[in-house]
Amino acid sequence: MDHKIVGKNTQRLDAVAKVTGRAMYTDDFFERDMLVGKVLRSPHAHARVTRIDASKAKALPGVVAVLTPADLPKIKFATAGHPWSLDPGHRDVEDRLILTDKARFVGDAIAAVVAEDLLTAEKALHLIEVEYEVLPHVLTAEDAMQEGAPLLHENRPGNIVSSFGVQFGDVEAEFQNAEVIFEGDYETSIVQHCHIESMSAYAFVDSDGRVVVNSSTQIPHIVRRIVAQALGLSWGRVKVIKPYIGGGFGNKQDVVVEPLTAAMSLAAGGRPVRYCMTREEVFIDTRTRHGMKLHLKTALTREGKLQGIHMQVLSNTGAYASHGHSIAMSAGGKFRPLYDFRAIKYEPKTVYTNLPVAGAMRGYGTPQIFFALESHLDDIARKLEMDPIELRRKNLIKLGHQDPLTKNVVRSFGIPECIEKGKELIHWEEKKQAHQGQTGHLRRGLGMACFAYASGTHPVALELAGARIVMNQDGSVTLQVGATEIGQGSDTVFAQITAETLGLPVDMVHVVTTQDTDITPFDSGAYASRQTFVTGIAVRKAALEVRQKVLEVAARRTGLTPAEMDIRDRMIVETSLGRTVCSLGDVAMDSFYDRLLAAPITSDTSANVRINAMSYGATFVEVEVDIQTGRVEVTELWNIHDSGTIINPKLAEGQVHGGVSMSLGAALLEQMLFDPVTGKPLNPNLLDYKLPTVLDTPKINAAFVETFDAAGTFGSKSLGECPTISPAPAVRNAVMDATGVAFHKIPLYPQVVFEKFREAGLLAERSVQHV
């Protein structure tokens, strides 16, 4: 299809605001009389608070309020950023209080201070006297499930949050009849989002008595609901504003600081209170990515045709459920529209432990599942002496595949082309040849891995998006959406969709980038790679409605019918002749000022999207492994994506770069460490937590196979989370190719790699020399 704006590198709408420092983030707004909030955190992984005495803290000059659990509503609420469910059986787990009298991890929020300034607030924290009854704690999912293990939440026996799995076909029969069976264990570590902007909010009570929360969030409309629920307020009494946000990656698809911030303001008589977490607090008391342990058992034919798989997953969700109950389940469904199994048994167990809370993070559990599956497939290929690419190709589903459980249909399927393209781009065959017979301590290897992902959450959750377009007097339009720009570039993409539909240059589409729940159309927010796909449908619908209204006004002026006209580059043209009949500005002025027929041209619409589209892709990577030091270096990497039509190639590349780099971090460097005895976090800062720097990051190459998916706007599918899935297993597979050593746990940081090489005898000669 021939597009004027879709498919082009439209410059980000907010680029100038951000490069000049004029973009305003939550912490950049100052209110008169603003106070500061700070939180007192538990030093114990598991403890009951037996006494709190805040009198000394309250007496400190400059302290305005001290909050303890007793001062707050005893309402347990769920924090996960999902749309509300009218079905009580489908709701998020309500296990959290704003402040707790039973600490469930080191850093759990026990009390809070509101003071005139930060220093006073911090001094006051030290004056709060707390007595704890220390309880036994558990840090691993296995320990938490043991009989007699300390219980984190009374209503969850065995500490199991969720064990809802899926099954189709007869897996046991597949194993009985299998020609070959493989089993493998895989493990991923706990990592963190590390958005550079902290988790932050401020709140005040406005002149109408409503609670206003300005927050760095991906999900303003959901924050409104949850703040109201947590405080026992009527939902309409809360207003949430989301300005620019400095990265989210899923951490801000959760309600973390807002209820407490609102409670702090209420305790301070409605004065504005800012609660901005320190970096250490962000590490400890926001969300993490679930560390998972996976056991895979697979039945195949001797020729490598997959028959059945039994996947057991143990997911450590930390002290509160957050998204834990849905992540393991959701992630386990993503490989079904990729590989063709006759039978699947997927058995996840998500378990509470006394660690920081795991929640949503770019990929929503899928990176963990695919790390295991794609590593497992390479292990199988190695044992079967098959080409790992061939093994995958042989087992792909076909276009038109319908998932037996979600009923989602695969309407576009570019993975075969992605694999072909990746092989060519990295020169797979030539490099394989060149790597033959390596003997030195530097060894190169090739690896690849595939993935599948969805576009939004249908049919699991509601996919409702809102868009409003108002035409201005000059023919330009103002677009409002409830979906949030969080750096991914969605505002720009929405402007492109609008401009393309309305025959306007992009600079005549003004996007209101701030969400304000009083004003902004309802939309659940930025997550699940849903913005372009789901909200894009609403935006397109609104733009088509405006287009129709424009042509109706033009029809009044010209005597032609709307069907005989089109809008092209700000002009109304008679389509058959290409003749300009009037300008869009003429139409707009009529719509505002015609004495008889004036009616401004607007559309305020929503789309309840009950369809999904599968996105695909693969990573191809070459690594160089230093046998002597355990260092793994990525020497070449390609991520090839089928995300349907790419609306903005430059923004799309940016998504791939960031997603790949996050996956490489998890593969090679990143993990949150805890004292195995006390459960205290050991590296909750950006120095000891090894977030990749530019020097740790190799050149990342992005390529696209553009299919057209009939479900998506202009043929588009999801992309945002996709690049975070396949790089880690591809790197792991490349290390195995280079050295013959199979790693089953990430990250592959030099110490563990070195030790495993020693175990495998790769260092035997050297160690003898060394001794």
Next chain:
Amino acid sequence: MLTKNAAGVKARKRLCMTVNGRAVEIEIDIRESLLDVLRDRLQFTGVKQGCSVGECGACTVLLDGTPVNSCIYLAAWAHGKTVVTIEGLAQDGKLTPVQEAFVDEGAIQCGFCTPGVVLSTTAMVDSGKCFTHDEVRRELSGHLCRCTGYQKIVDAAERALREADVAADEHPV
């Protein structure tokens, strides 16, 4: 002007510095960081706070032309010095070549690390030196970014350096 706090420490000081070309005179608490003074007192909110302990680089400003982490630099030390924040680059609404390079290369996503990286790149360009690809990466290694994988940031910095080099050839000093 110096006053004493309860502990007898001289806690307040009059600070004179130049910020973005304008003389600033302000009374500060000697314990305040340059970051706090710039953001909270002078409302230069383009200076970002990411970690407060010198790990992320988001709060970078140019101090007499050199990039520093303003979160771990006491405001009192800036006395008599010249500070440039991100707000001080574009003049009369016109972006600097470095800012333009970041916009054109698509090096901006959430934008939170952007002011700091742009200022470090500006310092490289202003130094008049040549930088290899690896030197550019080293110079920028104090800035953490979670959105871009640093790819387009390095592209933008190299583009800005290249264009400055061409400009210098065309207009030798």
